[in-house]
Amino acid sequence: MEQSTFEKLGIQTSVLGFGCMRLPVKDGEIDRDAAFDMVDYAYKNGITYFDTAWPYHHQTSEPFMGEALKRYPRESFYLATKCPVWLCKTPEDFERIFNEQLSRLQTDYFDFYLMHSMTKERFDNAEKIGIYDLIRKKQAEGKIRYVGFSFHDKLPVFQEMLDKHSWDFVQIQYNYIDPYLLDADKLYDELEKRNIPCIVMEPLRGGFLSNLPEKFTKIFTDYDPNRSVSSWGLRWVASHKNVKVVLSGMSNMEQLKDNMSTFSQPFALNPQEEQVVEKVVEAIKAVDTVPCTGCAYCMPCPFGVNIPKVFSIYNNYKMFQFAHKTKDEYFNQLEAEHRADLCRNCKKCMQACPQHIQIPDLLKAADTEIRQVTTNL
Ligand code: SF4
Ligand code: SF4
Structure with missing residues (x-):
């Protein structure tokens, strides 16, 4: 498994991170046997970064990962989880939830702790309660190693958050199609400019880039029939030098093995391969879509339509x-x-x-x- 160096933090992790939001499911609940097998396979074959959060799998991801990871020496992996800021109305709420997370994950500390899914509204509320300072206090007590946030809003809000506080790392959504649909390139550039390590979520756009229509898939397979479509998306993201971890929410062993094989060898795209991705992007962009920019000036609709x-x-x-x-x-x-x-x-x-x-x-x-x-x- 290829390793990634966080120069700023002085640590190394696996480039591929195990996202624990789409674990295998049976009868509406985490399929424990299948999920244990996946965690074991990942750990034994070199994945050292595991990412969960309070709400994943209706709050059962953290307890499950606590059980799965306690079988391994705590210092042998990096554990990331997130503060559900929308549930923290008071400092006491933060304290209660944080302690519950330690208990669910059966640990004394988190390596990476993020303010989860930040938007302007969530950031303003978090500021009123002083959540950033509360998190830094936990860090001073040795219960958190690195402090960051995951983000789902526009560039000006991103810049506001980066200007307001210092961050050890930041997690953004990034993949080869998002620069054309969202501000993704600008967010990435902002982190690189400020020398803040970047962790990427949704490198395959929630599965869209693993399940492309045949006319797009063919562009990839014509160039190299032996590589999966997913591998192109993962490699495109990981080829950016400030991307330290690429998170993938894998749901079965086949996906896990395919993603791990992508990162079990040098993965950076060469110039010809970059052109192949560019060709796919151009083909996707040529599809006739509604030219909506998501600006929301049309909202609210009096009849509730989003x-x-x-x-x-x-x-x-x-x-x-x-x-x-x-x-x-x-x-x-x-x-x-x-x-x-x-x-x-x-x-x-x-x-x-x-x-x-x-x-x-x-x-x-x-x-x-x-x-x-x-x-x-
Ligand atoms: S106003 Fe509404 S429909 Fe028009 S671009 Fe903005 S979000 Fe889309
Ligand atoms: S009801 Fe239809 S036309 Fe009227 S504001 Fe809502 S979306 Fe627009």
Whole structure:
């Protein structure tokens, strides 16, 4: 397993990190036998970075990982978990949750501790309660080694967080398609400029980049039929020199072994391979999608439709044609009261849209197409 050096922190970890948010599941719960096998295989073959969080698997990921990892010497791996800042309304809440996390994970300390899934609203609330100072206090007590945050908002909020406090590392979403859909390149550049180690989540965009339609997959396999489609996405991310750990939320042994083989040898893309990825990106960008930037100027809709979210799900479908994932995004992750079928064609949103999108018409098209392609799944 290739290793990564955090020069700033003076440590080495495996480049591939084991994300514990998509462990194998049976009857709605973590499939313990299968998950134990995966953790054991990962550990015994050189993965030293394990990433969990309070809410993963309905709060059962942390207790499970506590059980799985206690069988190994504590100093032989790096353990990352996250503060659910949205549950911390007072300093006492933080204290209670932090102690519960230590107990769930059966440890005296966390190597990496993150403020979880930060947005402007969450950061402002965390600042009011003083969560950053509380976390640094835990670090001074030896209960945390490195302090960071994971992020899901726009560049100005990112810069505000970086300006306001010092951070030992930061975790962002990054993959070869996000620079065109999100601010991902700008976030990465900001970390590199400030010499803050970067940990990457969603290198395969929640599975979209592992399940590409045949016309995109073919570009990769024509160049090298022996490499998996996923390996291209992982290698693209890891080729960035300030990316220290690439997290992958693996759900079965096959995925784990494929990802581990990607990082069991030098992985940086050569110039020809970079061009292959660029070709795939251009092909994906050429797909006819709704030109929604996610700015949310059209919100709120008086009838509750989450317009940017619907268009994001629809665009994902149009680009990646991954119907199972679309079904999950539209019918599980998006509540019924925010779906496109609630649009009453009042046109209020259209006056606010800088892209001049025919919002009601396209919402109707999105809802119809998504229902058609997911009906029999
Ligand atoms: S046209 Fe539809 S989406 Fe737009 S504001 Fe009216 S109900 Fe909401
Ligand atoms: S205002 Fe237009 S571009 Fe912005 S989120 Fe709404 S539909 Fe998308």
